[in-house]
Amino acid sequence: MDQGRVLLCVAAIGVAALAGPAMAQVARFERFRYDGTTQERVTAKAGDYRNPILSGYYPDPSVTRVGNDYYLVNSSFAHFPGLPVFRSKDLVNWVQIGNAIDRPDQLDFTGRRLSQAVFAPDISFHDGTFYIANTCVECGGNFVITAKDPAGPWSQPIWLPFEGIDPSIYWEGDRAYIVNNRAPAEPPRYDGHRAIWMQEYDWRAGKMVGESTQLVNGGVDLSTKPVWIEGPHLLRKHGWYYLTAAEGGTGDNHSQVVFRSRSLRGPFVPYAGNPILTQRDLPPDRAHPVTSAGHAKLVQTQNGDWWATFLATRPYADGLYNIGRETFLLPVTWRDGWPHILERGVPIPFTAARPRLPTGPKPVLPTSGDFGYGDNFRGDRLAMQWIGIRTPRHAFYRVANGALELQPGARFGDLNGVPSFVGRRQQHHVATVSVTMRYQPGKDGARAGLAAVQNDRSLLLFGVTRVQGKPMIALWTRAGADGDTLVASAPIDAGKPVTLTLRADGGTMGFDYAVGGQRKTLRDGVDVRFLSTAQASGFVGTVIGPFDES
Numbered sequence: 001m002d003q004g005r006v007l008l009c010v011a012a013i014g015v016a017a018l019a020g021p022a023m024a025q026v027a028r029f030e031r032f033r034y035d036g037t038t039q040e041r042v043t044a045k046a047g048d049y050r051n052p053i054l055s056g057y058y059p060d061p062s063v064t065r066v067g068n069d070y071y072l073v074n075s076s077f078a079h080f081p082g083l084p085v086f087r088s089k090d091l092v093n094w095v096q097i098g099n100a101i102d103r104p105d106q107l108d109f110t111g112r113r114l115s116q117a118v119f120a121p122d123i124s125f126h127d128g129t130f131y132i133a134n135t136c137v138e139c140g141g142n143f144v145i146t147a148k149d150p151a152g153p154w155s156q157p158i159w160l161p162f163e164g165i166d167p168s169i170y171w172e173g174d175r176a177y178i179v180n181n182r183a184p185a186e187p188p189r190y191d192g193h194r195a196i197w198m199q200e201y202d203w204r205a206g207k208m209v210g211e212s213t214q215l216v217n218g219g220v221d222l223s224t225k226p227v228w229i230e231g232p233h234l235l236r237k238h239g240w241y242y243l244t245a246a247e248g249g250t251g252d253n254h255s256q257v258v259f260r261s262r263s264l265r266g267p268f269v270p271y272a273g274n275p276i277l278t279q280r281d282l283p284p285d286r287a288h289p290v291t292s293a294g295h296a297k298l299v300q301t302q303n304g305d306w307w308a309t310f311l312a313t314r315p316y317a318d319g320l321y322n323i324g325r326e327t328f329l330l331p332v333t334w335r336d337g338w339p340h341i342l343e344r345g346v347p348i349p350f351t352a353a354r355p356r357l358p359t360g361p362k363p364v365l366p367t368s369g370d371f372g373y374g375d376n377f378r379g380d381r382l383a384m385q386w387i388g389i390r391t392p393r394h395a396f397y398r399v400a401n402g403a404l405e406l407q408p409g410a411r412f413g414d415l416n417g418v419p420s421f422v423g424r425r426q427q428h429h430v431a432t433v434s435v436t437m438r439y440q441p442g443k444d445g446a447r448a449g450l451a452a453v454q455n456d457r458s459l460l461l462f463g464v465t466r467v468q469g470k471p472m473i474a475l476w477t478r479a480g481a482d483g484d485t486l487v488a489s490a491p492i493d494a495g496k497p498v499t500l501t502l503r504a505d506g507g508t509m510g511f512d513y514a515v516g517g518q519r520k521t522l523r524d525g526v527d528v529r530f531l532s533t534a535q536a537s538g539f540v541g542t543v544i545g546p547f548d549e550s
Contacts, residue, residue, distance in 0.1 A: 025407075025408060025439075025440075025441065025442045025443075025446060025548075025550035026405050026406065026407055026548070027405070027406045027437060027438075027439040027448035027449075027546065027547075027548040027550070028403045028404070028405050028437065028438040028439065029377070029403060029404045029405075029406070029435050029436070029437045029546045030376070030377065030402060030403050030404075030435070030436045030437070030438075030497075031374065031376055031434075031435065031436045031499075032374065032375040032376075032377070032404075032424075032433075032434070032435045032545070032546075033372070033373075033374045033375075033432075033433070033434045033435070034372055034373055034374075034424060034427075034431065034432075034433050034544075035371075035372035035431065035432045036055075036370065036371060036372065036426075036427050036428030036430065036431040036432075037370045037428055037430040037431070038055075038369060038370055038428060038430070039288065039314070039316060039428075039429050039430055039506070040288040040314070040350055042350045042351055043351075044351045044369075045351070047353060047354055048351045048352060048353060048354060049092040049329070049351065049352060049353075049354045049368075050350060050351055050368045050369045051290075051328045051329060051330075051348065051349065051350050051351070051352065051368075052312070052314075052326035052327055052328045052329075052368060053091070053092060053094060053309075053327055053328065053329045053367065053368050054072075054074070054086070054094060054326060054327035054367045054368070055323070055326055055367060055368055055369075055427040055428065056323045056324060056326060056425040056426060056427030056428070056541055057323060057324030057325070057326075057425045057426075057427075057540055057541025057542070057543070058074045058084070058324075058325075058326055058327045058425075059074060059075050059295070059311045059324060059325035059326070059327075059539065060074060060075040060119070060120040060121070060231070060295050060311055060325075061073070061074055061295075061297065061309040061310065061311060061327040062074075062120075062121055062122045062123050062168070062297050062309075063091075063123070063297050063299045063309045064123050064124050064125055064299060065299050065300070065301065065302070066125045066130075067302075068089065068302055068358075069087060069088070069089065070087065070088045070089070070090075070091055070299065071085065071086065071087055071088075071123055071125075071130070071150050072085070072086040072087075072088070072094065072123070072309060072327070073085050073086070073100065073121045073122075073123045073132060074086075074121070074327065075118060075119055075120055075121060075539070076099075076101070076117075076118055076387070077114055077115050077116060077117050077118060077119070077538075077539060077540050078109045078112040078113065078114045078115070078116055078117035078118075078389065078390055079114065079387040079388065079389065079540070079543070080101065080104075080109060080387060080388050080389070080390060080391050080392065081099035081101055081102040081384070081387060082099060082100070082101035082102075082107075082117070082118050082387075083099060083100035083101050083118060083121050083132065083134070084096050084098075084099055084100075084384075084385075085097055085098045085099065085100055085123075085150050085151065085152075087150065088360055089357065089358060089359075089360030089361075090354065090355060090357040090358065090359055090360040091299075091301075091307055091309075091329060091355045091357065092329070092354055092355065092359075092360070092368075093359075093360040093361065093362055093363055094363065094367050095363045095364075095365075096365075096384055096385060097150060097151040098150065098151040098152040098384060099152070099384055100121070100132055100145060100147070100152065100154040101118065101145075101154070102152060102153075102154075103153075104391050104392060104393060105156070106145070106154070106156060106157060107136050107139060107140065107157065107391065108139060108391050109139060109390040109391045110390060110391060110415075110416055111138075111415050111416055112137075112138055112139055112390060112415065113415065113455065113456060113538075114389065114453075114454075114455040114456060114538060114540050115455065115537075115538030115539045115540055116137045116138050116139070117136055117137060117138070117139055118134055118135070118136055118137075119134070119135045119137055119165050119166065119539075120134070120135065120165060120166040120230070120231055120295070121133070121134040122134070122166075122167065122168035122169060122233070122297075123150075124168070124169045124171060126169075126171050126176070126203065127174075128148065129146050129147070129148060130146065130147045130148070130149075130150045131144055131145075131146055131169055131203075132144065132145050132146075132154065133167040133168055133169050133178060133180075134167070135164075135165040135166065135167065135180075136157075137165065140157065140159060141159065141160070141162075141163070142159070142160040142162060142163075142164070142165075142167050142180065143157035143158055143159050143160055144157070144158045144160065144167075144169075144201075144206070145157055145158070146158075158206040160178070160201075160208060161208060162180070162182060162197075162199070162208065162212070163182055163183065164180050164181045164182035164183070164194075164197070165180065165181050165230060166180050166181045166230045166231045166232065167179070167180035168180070168231075168232060168233050168234070168297075169201065169203075170198075170233075170234035170235070172236070172264070175200065176200070176201040176202075176203045177198050177199065177200050177201060177234070177264070178198065178199055178200075178201045178208070179196060179197065179198045179215065179232040179233070179234055179243070180196070180197060180232065181194050181195070181196060181228075181229065181230040181231075181232065182194070182195055182196075182197045183195065184214070184217050184218065185214045185217070186217075189218075189222075189225070190225045190227075191227070192225075192226075192227030192228050192249065193218055193225070193227070194218070194227075194228060194229050194230065195214050195215075195216060195217050195218065195229065196214070196215045196216040196229055196232045196243065196245060197212050197213065197214050197215065198212070198213050198215050198234075198264075198265065199211070199212040199213070213265045213266065215232075215243060215259075215265070215266050215268050216229060216232075216243065216245070216259060216268055219245075219247045219257065220247065220257050220259075220270040220274045220275075221270070226247050226248070227247070227248060227249055228246070228247065228248065228249045228250075229245050229246070229247050229257075230245060230246050230247075230295075231245055231246040231294075231295045231296075232244070232245040233245070233297050233298070234264075235298060237334075238337070239262065240260045240261070240262065240337065241260060241261045241262070241263070241264055241268075242258055242259070242260050242339065243258065243259045243260070243261075243268050244256060244257070244258045244259075244276075244296060244297075244298060244339070245257055245258075245259075246294040246295045246296070247275065247294070248275075248278075248280070248294070250292060250294070250295075250311075250325070250539065251292055252279075252280055252284075252291050252292055252319065253278075253280050254278065254280070254292045254293060254294035254295070255274075255275035255277060255278035255280065255293070255294050256275055256276050256277035256278070256293070256294045256295070256296045256308075256310065256341060257270065257271070257274040257275050257276065258270070258271045258274065258276050258338065258339060259271065260337070260338070271338050273338065273340075275344075276338075276339060276340050276341050276342070277293055277294060277296055277308070277310060277330075277341040277342050278293060278294065278344070279291050279292070279293045279312070279347070279348060281344055281345055282345065282347060284319075286347070288314070288350075289314070289315060289347075290312045290313070290314055290328075290347065290348040290350075291312065291313050291314075291315060291319065292311070292312055292313045292325065293310060293311070293312040293328070293342075293348060294310060294311065294312075295310055295311045296308040296309065296310035296341060297309055297310075298332055298339060301355060301356070301357060302357075303356055303357070305331065305355060305356055306331070306332035306333075306334065306339065307329060307330070307331055307332055307355060308329070308330055308331075308332050308341050309327055309328070309329055310327075310328055310329075310330070310341070311325045311326065311327060311328070312325070312326060312328045312348060313325050313326065313533075314326065314429070316429045316506035316507060317506060317507060318534075319534050320506075320507055320529055320532040320533075320534050320535070321429070321532055321533060321534075322426065322429065322454070322504070322507070322528065322529075322531040322532050322533075322541065322542045323425070323426050323427060323428065323429060323541045323542060324425070324533065324539075324540055324541020324542070325533075325539070325541070328348060329352075330342060330348070330349075330352065331352070331353075331355075365385070367427075370428075371427075376402055377399050377402055377403050377404045378402060379399065380399050380400060381399055382397070382399055382404070382422060385424055385425075386422045386423065386424060386545070387422065387423060387424075387425075387543060388418065388419070388421055388422050388423075389412075389418060389419050389421060389453070389456075390415075390417075390418050391418070392418045393418070396408075396409045396418065396420045397420070397422060404422070404546060406420045406421075406422075406448065406546055406547070406548035407420060407548065407550075408420055408446075408548050408549065408550035409421070409548065409549075411549055412451070412453070412456060412459060412461075412478070412547075412549070413456045413457065413478075413482055415456065419547060419549070420547060420548040420549070421451055421453065421545060421546070421547040421548075422545050422546060423451065423453065423543035423544050423545025423546075424543065424544060424545055425541060425542075425543055426452070426504065426541065426542040426543065426544050428504075429504065429505070429506050430504065430505050430506070431503075431504045432501065432502070432503050432504070433450065433501070433502045433504075433544050434499060434500060434501040434502070435450060435499070435500055435545075435546060436497050436498070436499045436500075437449065437463070437464070437497065437498055437499075437500065437546070438497050438498075439463075439464050439494065439498075439548075440471070440494045440495065441464060441465055441466035441471060441494065441550065442466075442550065443466065443550075444466050444467060444468065444469065445465070445466070446465065446466055446549065446550040447461065447463055447464065447465035447466075447474070447549050447550070448463050448464060448546070448547060448548040448549065448550060449461065449462050449463015449464055449500055449546070449547065450462050450463060450500045450502055450544065450545065450546060450547070451544070451545065451546075451547040452502065452509075452528070452531060452542050452543075452544045453542065453543050453544075454530075454531045454532075454533075454536040454538070454540065454541070454542050455536055455538050455540065457478060457480055457481060457482060457536070458478060458479060458480055458530050458531060458535070458536035459477075459478050459531075460475065460476065460477045460478065460509075460526075460528065460531070461474075461475070461476045461478075461484065461547065461549075462474075462475045462476075462500055462502060462511050462522075463500060463547070464492060464494055464498060465489075467489070470491060471491070471492050471493070471494035472489045472490065472491055472492055473489065473490050473491075473492045473498070473513050473522055474486060474488065474489040474490075474522075475487040475488050475489070475511050475522055475523055475526070477526070477528075477530070478530075479530035479535075480530060480535065480536065487523055487526065488511075488522050488523040489522075490520070490522060492513070492515060493515055493516070496515050496516050497515075498513055498514070498515050499513065499514040499515075499519075500512075500513055501513070501514075502544065504528070507527060507528060507529040507532070508525050508526060508527060508528060509526050509528045510523070510524040510525065510526070511523050511524070511526065
């Protein structure tokens, strides 16, 4: 095997790493376990499904149907591998089948913060090929990738020559058009003043052709200074072209709006009943709120019904959520020629009647409700749900003999490096995560264990280290800072396996460790609201997993 092929096979997270002798300070992890419970205690009746359909950090969902199968893709920003792809038979039970960005040569996230890189993908299908239109923010701009099999491999990016974000492809017969968020055709009147544009895409040649047309300037009513019109999608029904888009930003004012026109290039008239989805009018002190709803995409089932996937959040208190933006599902009704997702003032339900589709098989790895799973690191590669930070250029892990071995990588916060860290999304506010590790730090300051990472400046590290020549168990936090704060430490026998357990409950966490069958609590009730999006800022969710900073 040539050297270039070796790089492609071993550098990507989720692809088998090179076997070889472990380095002296390699950290070895076994028996990773996750168990999560929803904070809202609801029971789905027979014939109902539960929202969200994808719990945790799965934002900006885009859905499409091919025959009797449904495919969905989410944003992943600067995590790698990226753009998780799911398949379903019934819009409720989803199974991840791949990651569209899974090779280091596709995109380079070097220097990118975690909430940069790949935003808001759109998935579509035409003439035997799947298409994802996407944006790599600060790392190339807008692009299209293709695949014959949605599980991959996906192609190298085809770069597109226009600015902005959130491109999506509208297919009409054998022609394709791309709509996306760009600057308006005038000097911006206020912060957040954007526009929706459309241009034809020659899918055979992989290039834009013809003129660009501005379809929407600002949003529903420019005089009210609407902000961040984005995430546009076009569809055609009964002789009308419908343009749906998100408006209001990704916070509590998020919403979904719709326009229509008899002509593909407009003029597009906004619906008088906009928005067709929002939660911004509900009391902020309501119990178990769902907030920030928007960024929807509509899909028609094979029996003619319409549904929408969209993002929303589930704060545990005061608008705080650590687990990121999630994927929800609701039916779409059409009245007087306009689509409706949810009436104003109605809370998004946690349970609803299932789509009129044959029930798909329950996934081995659930994505909704209360669930747990384990990973004993069998085989020679990581499951596709494991993700790291930025694009790896060399192998830093090995999966062999029932263990994950990590070799030292860049320090957290080094934007030009890749930390020796792989994690799984925290999908519940109430969750327990544990792993058993073997590690003997070879120098003072070396450390390895479990990390909970919201971004490069908001994270915590819990594990084994060495202080003045003595092994210790320790907890550090980094709350919107470039350096760590030591929260607690205790002596430990690093010659024995150590089981680390992290217990999350909304905005607090507890930290337990066990050596030789004796379990102790290092610290309980630690305030981890710094892992919330509100305090850390950005667009991602907390990811928890093993790290090695030797």
